[in-house]
Amino acid sequence: MQQEKGFHVAILGATGAVGQQMIKTLEEKDFPISKLTLLSSARSAGKKLQFKGVEYTVQEVQPESFAGVDIALFSAGGSVSKEFASHAVKHGAIVVDNTSAFRMDKNVPLVVPEVNEQDLHKQQGIIANPNCSTIQMVVALEPIRQKFGLNKVLVSTYQAVSGSGAAAVEELYDQTKAIINNEAYKPTILPVKGDKKHYQIAFNAIPQIDKFEENGFTFEEMKMINETKKIMNLPELHVAATCVRLPVATGHSESVYLEVNEESVSVQEIKALLTDAPGVVLQDDPSNQIYPMPADCVGKSDVFIGRIRKDLDESRGFHMWVVSDNLLKGAAWNSVQIAESLIKLGIVK
């Protein structure tokens, strides 16, 4: 029996919420690894992390850290990606970048394997992993687009705080405890770390994720709009988004309105499509109160879809509710999946 080839994988940002999920996902999906290099900023270097029962010491990232690396998974913030991606590429690694640094660069494929795996062939060393809220939506939309076309998407999101990192989750829980115990708690992270004001997230809903753009949309909303068009290769698609942060630790939910191109498509046809769609689990049985919820999706790599119904006025309009673990399909799992596709397509050999 021929031994399966292993690859040298590096994770930059290994100690972060997504980085740790990447390690766990590589382990769970039994990714073919010959060598694992865990990297971080100086601040987190020296930390010990486990992979398949072996302890690894996280090293401070340097330009030379990528010598011999086949695949480098980046998740340490946009500025770190901008600083180190070219070094990794120079050393022959392919970078799968989970930040927004390169997503809209026309030389960088933005990939969700269920949607546009073939775009990986256009890579020039860097591949971008889309924003978490975009990924789960396009996985749900693509099978519908393939069969019936797609004209319009209006989404309102219900996003978990882990999208803002592990410290934000801690803030949610500490703040919740304080409110329940009638104690004071000063928010310092949410809605946006480093923004001027911070608001209570416990028992609240904050209609701001990331900073505001000139046009009144947040950067998160513009990411959903622009990334959806790029991934689906539909520059003319009408997309709009309202992104809202909830007191949920993990699991993004989305209320999606969409219009297909064809007339007289039925809910049954949409459900049948999604039953067989890759990466999708249909949970849609209202009579038995079956629908997706964030509390149920945690730790699962699929995109869960339910509440599919036809609009009562627009014959080409449908509504659906899309839920997924934002740290897995929204980040770590999609990155590892891209790495798997790179091997499958023979791009990484």
Added chain:
Amino acid sequence: MQQEKGFHVAILGATGAVGQQMIKTLEEKDFPISKLTLLSSARSAGKKLQFKGVEYTVQEVQPESFAGVDIALFSAGGSVSKEFASHAVKHGAIVVDNTSAFRMDKNVPLVVPEVNEQDLHKQQGIIANPNCSTIQMVVALEPIRQKFGLNKVLVSTYQAVSGSGAAAVEELYDQTKAIINNEAYKPTILPVKGDKKHYQIAFNAIPQIDKFEENGFTFEEMKMINETKKIMNLPELHVAATCVRLPVATGHSESVYLEVNEESVSVQEIKALLTDAPGVVLQDDPSNQIYPMPADCVGKSDVFIGRIRKDLDESRGFHMWVVSDNLLKGAAWNSVQIAESLIKLGIVK
């Protein structure tokens, strides 16, 4: 100085979450009351409640309870309204009903004073108070409709648990405590009291409010759709809703997409309109992170609007974020406001 006339007001369902808010609102708004009668089911009768420093004993409702009553505020569930409304009307009272029992009855005006106060003249003894999530939305939409027309409304809601009553709020807090302390907690109320299954609401989002209809929409969603058309007197309006319950005690939020009839309306024009609109407070300054949030609206009777922005593809399309205290403008305050309008218009003398 002429003494202001007082009215005999009865509250049916006085011990419930909305009933108690009604008592508080009558007190705060200094409603002209000559006599107050507090009524409930047999189960809650005998309880003592305060109004303007005086203790009242809640009486069990009987057909004869309404003798001499001018205005009866009902909020004890649809079946109780159906049983007692005709008795109240027979005794000459005008019923303001906060349940869904009569809302779609063509002989019953469904009223939000900022929108269709004049419909009160059509009353035949019963006036319906709309669903909480509908009220705050139509207050936001009406000024826009008046100036620019209105063609389409797509709403996704972020609703607080107090809409399901005081026991649901207790469930949210007890469950939150249990989860934080790593203890087991069996949900018994949410999403819908009496439905087959109950789900965790703490740190979760549940896309079900009220029971499901045949068409896949929930009753709550159909209420928003049908009531909006009736209140705004726009039977042809395209309305769709997705209603979601959040781990928030009080304060409903709504992500609203709307299309006006006129072309080339600007965000500034919409903001200017809403600045002067009755019952509305504009909180819309993204550069200073000013937008409405449920945690800020509790105890206030206004509808708060922010995040107004023009759609990037549809020139007649706008997005906005609408927040209000679901127990006040969504229920108690709108009912008391209707009572005030009945006096102002000379319908109750």
